[in-house]
Amino acid sequence: MPEFPYSRLRRWPDVEADNLQAYDATDLLLVERALALSTDAAITGDEIAVIGDEYGAVTLALIDAGLRGIRVHQDLATGRRALERNAEELGLTGFHAHELHAELLAGARLVLLQLPKSLAELEQIADAVARWAAPDVQFVAGGRVKHMALAQNEVLAGRFDLVQAQRAERKSRLIVAGGPLPVPDEPPFPVVVQHEGFALAAFGGAFAGARIDIGTRVLLDVLGSGALRASPGAASPTVIDLGCGTGALAVSFALAHPSARVIATDRSAAAVASARATVAANGLVDRITVTHDDAASELETAGADIVLLNPPFHLGASVHTGAATRLFEAAARLLRPGGELYTVYNSSLGYRAELSRLVGATEQLHRTPKFTVTRSIRRG
Template sequence: MTDLDLSALRRWPDVESPELVAVDATDRLILDTAAEAIAAHPDGVLVIDDNYGALTLGAIALGARGVRVHQDSIVAERALAANAGERAREYRTVALDDEGFAGARVVLWQLPRSLDRLDDVAHLISDAGGPETTVYAGGRIKHMTPRMNEVLGRYFDRVDVTHARQKSRVLVGSENAMVSCRGMLPDVRDEGAVRYLAAPGVFNGGRLDIGTRALLAVLDELPDARTVVDLGCGSGILAARLAQRYPDADVIATDVSAAAVAAAARTAELNGLPNVRVLRDDAGQGIPDSSVDLVLLNPPFHDGGAVHTGIASKLFASAARMLRPGGELWTVYNSALAYRGELQRVVGPTRQVSRTPKFTVTSSTRQP
């Protein structure tokens, strides 16, 4: 395919483990399917949601120049930069907007799981691209559905499906229908005392998930705090409730996702909460050590398509680092995961606050 050894790519700074890979069969199939188009339009390549750099660096190895890249995850951005080395000058990061996507001829895209995210980004590609824009959107077959073809078909008059290879396929959208997304209204909803933006691509569609509801059920039991962190804030509903609960506190809402932090900022604005500060970061790395009184966390239990606890462990360690001595981490997790022992070891003494057959809420106190 290319003279680039994709197998040498790493996931760092994301969780690394023998069963987790930095490049998969979908990356390779997308590149092979799009190779002729990249050679024909080397200055018109746009890459969307490249996990660790395989699509971007693979396209460069195929002759692409000045590749534009949009990655929702800041971890993916940093992994690409680490893997790129001297090739970093051969691509540039762009925003999810008309200017960043304008005139793209060849779009390489790891399919999102969310149909709302697929629709939102495909709409933008169609609107910002030209009549000759072609999209190569690939995924693992087990995560693909006929609805994805239908969504892409709203914006491209022709949608072809490649043969399966190593349990992956690529949807090829061509003959751009040039559908304009001008004038689309944001989806603002109500969740109790909070108005929020339900944004495509945000966990659970931006809605309040059942685990976070378990945290909100014990909101009145939280200790006094001057600095509070919603670690993995999503659309910012929990951060907004915390800002209402602690009107004189500094509430930091942080997430790896660009879509999430944009939604959280809008949620804070909709509710008139100037004490919410939004930060796009990897596990809150930009928050100083020993600077926080209270952290709330609803950790993910999967990494992409793989069930894996590595991300939760990373977030526990980050919370321990940022908490002041005596500060508390309140965590909600699936009761079957039994994180209590790890929390006790990494953060400090841990007690159960509430428990149902499905979810457990614990409080862990940081020791001096």
């Protein structure tokens, strides 16, 4: 059988750069282990679930090897689109996309996972596998050694009787778990925490969990101090929380401005599920729409009066400003002429000039040694 052409895989529509690729050694180890297990244990493609396959390297390599019917869960909208695009480019079919629900895992005898950064996300995934997969499931999780910790083994040991770390290869390592332990009646997520003025709900993969992260807190304080214009373009302004996370900005704004039409959007499925749970916890289901999308690509151009943004500065484990730039470009597309973008970012990144170039005149509203808040007015 010819070797799978990993080098043909692309990250698109995610950021692409010379130092970013669409696969790593962990993907190769997961594929090698899956192919060996599929032969030794007679596991068929429809008994395999793949979680966290960022751009499709694991899924498509297994399909190329003859396994069909693989179930896949990817958190990011960009990853889902990249998988579809890569499959089309290589002429491969034979996978089905699912959310992190029972349909993904029911009857699965082999679950492959690219280890997430968050222990809470790993806890949610481990609970889901133990809760819904087959009793004889083999759960194989892998990651880059430099990003792995013993705490990951401990999380898996909370849901599986047998957890064995394998020898490191090519700077990656696999952890194999089996023997699901009894699970509680209710899944451990979402977690709901009451903050001053509103509640936040979070699933395991949501950034900052049910806490208000520091940057969001700074932006909330600035908006609450009167920085927002008294007449933001309309009696019932359309407001977009771009990269909404758990929905703190969207909910806070909706509670403070009852006439506003608020849309919260994020590329992370865990964030979207969390934001929807947050919206429900605050009784705002009729006033806030939450969408899973890549940089709000499906929202109306020039339809927003206000955009709220706390952009990421990481792409996976890499520090990269490309993610923020894509969101600045998205904000420029979403805002009507004269509309306002409120952004909080790490002061060291100095985004003001880029915001002025991509969106319009930008002024600093607040600055601390760690965070800066700006207002950009969309040029006509």
